[in-house]
Amino acid sequence: MNPVIEVVIRSVCVLAVFLVLPLLVGQTEHKVMAHMQGRLGPMYAGGFHGWAQLVADAAKFIQKEDITPRAADRTVFKLAPAVALVPYLVALAVIPISPTLVGADVDAGVLFVLAASGVGILGLLMAGWSSANKYSLLGGMRAAAQLLSYELPLVLSVASVALAAGTLSLTGIVDAWHPLWLLWQLPGALVFLVAGVAELQRPPFDMPLADSEIVMGPFTEYTGLRFAFFLLSEYAGIVVMSLLFTVLFLGGWHGLFSDYLGPLWTILKGFVIAVLIIWMRVSWPRLREDQLQRLAWLILVPVALAQLALTAVWVVLSSR
Amino acid sequence: MTDHQHSRGEPPTESKSRGILPGLVKGLITTAKTLGTPTHTAEYPDTMPYLPPRSQGVIALLEENCTSCMLCARECPDWCIYIDSHKETLPATTEGGRERQRNVLDRFAIDFSLCMYCGICVEVCPFDALHWSPEFEYAEVDIKDLLHEKARLGQWMPTVPPPPALDTRSAEPQEVTAANKPPRTAPEPKA
Numbered sequence: 001m002n003p004v005i006e007v008v009i010r011s012v013c014v015l016a017v018f019l020v021l022p023l024l025v026g027q028t029e030h031k032v033m034a035h036m037q038g039r040l041g042p043m044y045a046g047g048f049h050g051w052a053q054l055v056a057d058a059a060k061f062i063q064k065e066d067i068t069p070r071a072a073d074r075t076v077f078k079l080a081p082a083v084a085l086v087p088y089l090v091a092l093a094v095i096p097i098s099p100t101l102v103g104a105d106v107d108a109g110v111l112f113v114l115a116a117s118g119v120g121i122l123g124l125l126m127a128g129w130s131s132a133n134k135y136s137l138l139g140g141m142r143a144a145a146q147l148l149s150y151e152l153p154l155v156l157s158v159a160s161v162a163l164a165a166g167t168l169s170l171t172g173i174v175d176a177w178h179p180l181w182l183l184w185q186l187p188g189a190l191v192f193l194v195a196g197v198a199e200l201q202r203p204p205f206d207m208p209l210a211d212s213e214i215v216m217g218p219f220t221e222y223t224g225l226r227f228a229f230f231l232l233s234e235y236a237g238i239v240v241m242s243l244l245f246t247v248l249f250l251g252g253w254h255g256l257f258s259d260y261l262g263p264l265w266t267i268l269k270g271f272v273i274a275v276l277i278i279w280m281r282v283s284w285p286r287l288r289e290d291q292l293q294r295l296a297w298l299i300l301v302p303v304a305l306a307q308l309a310l311t312a313v314w315v316v317l318s319s320r
Numbered sequence: 321m322t323d324h325q326h327s328r329g330e331p332p333t334e335s336k337s338r339g340i341l342p343g344l345v346k347g348l349i350t351t352a353k354t355l356g357t358p359t360h361t362a363e364y365p366d367t368m369p370y371l372p373p374r375s376q377g378v379i380a381l382l383e384e385n386c387t388s389c390m391l392c393a394r395e396c397p398d399w400c401i402y403i404d405s406h407k408e409t410l411p412a413t414t415e416g417g418r419e420r421q422r423n424v425l426d427r428f429a430i431d432f433s434l435c436m437y438c439g440i441c442v443e444v445c446p447f448d449a450l451h452w453s454p455e456f457e458y459a460e461v462d463i464k465d466l467l468h469e470k471a472r473l474g475q476w477m478p479t480v481p482p483p484p485a486l487d488t489r490s491a492e493p494q495e496v497t498a499a500n501k502p503p504r505t506a507p508e509p510k511a
Contacts, residue, residue, distance in 0.1 A: 036351040040361045283347035 014093045014103040022235035023054045025242075028271075029235075029278045030054075036282045057228075064224035071132035072221065080130065081222070081229035084123025088236040091116040095243045096171050098253045098262040109170035110162050113244060114155060117199070120233065121147040124201075124208065127230070128218035139217020142289060143208035147199060149296040154195040156304035157188040160311040161248045174252035181251070184314070188307040189249040191300050196241040197277055198296070200234060204284040207292055242273035373481040375454035376437050379430055380476035385449035388423040392441035392450060400434035401441060402427060428470040433463045451480040 030053060034041025046052025068077055091113045093103035106112050121143065128140015162168050164185065165176035182189075198205040209217040219230050246252055246269040253262030287295065362369070371377065388405035404427035410420040442450045453476045460466050486493070492500075 032355065035359060036355045038354050038357075038359055038361075040359050040363065043363060279348060279351065283351045284344060 010103050011093075014089070018089050018092050018236060018239075021239045022232055025238050025274050025278075026054050026235045027051065028275065029281075032275060032278050033282050036279070061225055061228035066224045066226065067221075069132055069221050073130035073132070076126050076130035077221075078226070080123050080127035080218075081226040081233070082123070083126055084120050085229050085233040085236065087116045087119040087123075088233055088240050091240045092236070092243070094170065095240065095247060096174065096252065097243075097266045099171055099175075101263050102171065105171060106169070108168040110158055110168045110173070110248075113170070113240070114158060117237070117240060118151060120237070123233070124218045127222070131218065131221040133221050135214040135216075136218050136220045138214050139208045139210070139220070142210075142214075143201065143218060145289075146201065146205065146208060146292060146296075149293055150195045150198040150205075150300070153191050153296060153300035153304040154199060156301065156308055157192040157195070158248060160188040160304070160308045161185060163308065163311050163315055166315070170247050174247055174254070177251040177254060179251070179254075181249070185249055185307070185311070187303050188311070189245070191304045191307065192245060192249065193273075193276075195296075195300055196245065197280060198292070200237040200241060200277075202234070202238070202277060203281040204287050205292060206286055207289050210286065238274050238277055239270070242270040242277065245273050246270045371454035371456075373454070373484055374452070375456075376439055376452050377454040377456040378432070378452075378458060378476050379435070379442060379473065380451045380453045380480050381428055381430075381470055381473035382449050382451065382477055383425060383428070383470055383474055385445075385447045386425050386428060387447055387449075388425045388428075389446070391444050391446065395440050395444045397438060397440065398434045398436060400431040402429040402431070425470070428473065429467055430473060431467045432458070433466040451477070453477075453479040454481065455479045 031041045031049070042050025042053035044050055045056045068074055094106045094109045094112050094116075096102035096105065096109075124143040124147075125140050128136045128138075128143065131137070161173060161181075164181065165173040167173060167176065201208050209219070211217075214220075219227060222230060243266065246266055250269045250273075252266045252269070255261065255265035258265060388403055390403055393399070393401040393403050403425070405423045405425050407421055408424045410422060412419050439452065442452055455476055458466075458468075491497075
C-alpha cells in the first residue's frame with residue numbers, strides 16, 4: 001500500500017478511537033456513578049437510558065460563547081486546551097490493542113507514551129498561568145506539584161516492567177508477559193494505578209481542580225468548546241491510562257482464544273480498569289495537598305523502588 | 321501534623337490506630353452495594369408523584385358556596401383575587417312576604433402569577449367555597465395566562481381530595497352537632 005495512504009488511514013482510525021472511547025468511558029461514568037449514589041443518571045437523551053447524553057453535551061458546549069478574560073495571556077490561554085488534549089491522542093496512537101492492531105508500532109513505545117502524556121501537564125500549567133485568575137493559578141501550581149511528584153513513581157513502576165520484559169516496546173512487553181507477573185509485579189501495578197489516577201487528577205487526587213475550594217482550578221476561566229476539550233482530555237487520559245495499565249501489567253491481549261479475541265481482551269481489561277478508576281472516584285474523599293505529597297514520596301516512591309530492585313534481582317538471577 | 325497532637329498528650333483517635341485500608345475498602349463495598357440495589361427514583365413525567373391530601377397545588381372554587389363576601393380578597397396578602405358581583409332582588413316566596421336581596425357572583429379570578437400559596441383565602445372563607453387541590457400541572461408560557469377565571473377554578477373542584485378522617489374520640493364536627501340538636505320548642509305560656 002502507498003505509505004502516505006496507510007499513514008492517513010491509521011491516523012483516521014486512531015482519531016476515531018480517540019473520539020469514541022472517551023465518550024464511552026464518560027457515559028459509563030455517568031451511569032455507574034449515578035447508580036452507585038442511588039440515582040438513575042441521564043435517562044432521556046437519545047431515548048434509551050440517555051445513551052446520547054454526551055453527544056447532547058457536546059452540542060451544548062459548541063453553542064456556548066468562547067470567552068477570554070481581558071487580563072489573560074491570550075495566545076497561551078487559547079493554546080492550553082490543545083496542549084492538554086493532543087498528547088493523549090499521540091500517546092493513544094502507539095498503544096497496541098493487539099500485535100497487529102496498533103496506530104504506530106514504536107520501538108521505545110513505553111518511553112514515547114510516558115513522554116507524550118508528560119506534555120499534557122504543560123497544558124494545565126499554561127491554563128493556570130495565563131487565566132489571570134488566582135484560583136486558576138493556585139490550581140495550576142497544585143497541578144504542577146502533584147504531577148511532578150507522581151511522575152516519578154509512575155516512571156519507576158513502568159521501568160520495573162520494562163526491566164522484567166527486557167524491552168521498551170509495548171508489543172514486546174505483552175509478548176514477554178506471563179500470568180505470574182500479576183503476582184510478581186503487583187506492588188508496581190498498584191503504584192502505577194495510584195500514580196496514574198493522580199496524573200489524571202481524578203478524585204481522590206483532584207486537589208488541583210477541587211471545585212469546592214478553588215472553583216475549577218486551571219479551568220475556571222474556560223467556557224464552551226475549550227472547556228469541553230479539557231474535559232475530553234480527562235476522559236482520554238483515563239482511556240490511555242487504562243489501556244497502558246492493561247498492556248503493561250495485565251498482559252494486553254493474552255486470554256482465552258487470544259488468536260481471535262485478542263483485541264477484545266485488551267479493550268475488556270482496559271474497560272475494567274476504567275470502571276475501577278470511576279469506582280475510586282465515587283467511593284473516596286479527596287486527599288489534602290500535604291497528604292497527597294506524603295503518599296507520593298513516602299509510600300509510592302519507596303514501593304516502586306523496592307519493586308524495581310526485586311525485578312532487577314529476579315531478572316539477574318533467572319538469566320544466569 | 322499528627323506529631324503536634326501526640327506531643328500534647330492527646331491519645332490518637334481510634335480511626336487512626338485501625339489504619340487506612342479497612343476504611344477505604346469499606347467505602348468501595350458501600351458504593352458497590354448501592355450499585356447492585358435497584359434505584360427507587362421515580363421520574364416525574366413518566367410516573368406521577370404521590371401527593372398527600374394536604375398538598376397546596378392550586379386553589380379550586382366551589383361557586384355555589386361563594387357569597388361574594390370579599391373576605392378572601394381582602395385577606396389576600398398580595399391582592400391576587402378579583403371579585404365582581406351585583407345585587408339581585410328575589411320576589412317574595414309567599415303572599416305578602418318580604419322581597420329578598422342577594423349577591424350574585426359575576427367574576428371570581430385568582431392571578432396565580434401573584435399568588436404565593438399561603439392559603440389564607442382558603443382558611444378565611446366562612447362558606448367553604450375555596451379548597452386546596454394537589455393539582456400542579458398548570459404552567460403557562462405567558463405569565464398573563466396564569467390569571468384563571470371562575471370557570472377554570474371550578475374545573476379543579478373534582479380534584480380536591482376528601483378531607484382526612486377525624487381522629488378517633490375527637491369531638492363531632494360543628495355541622496353535625498348543629499344538625500343533631502333538638503329543635504327549639506316554643507316556651508310554655510306562664511300560668
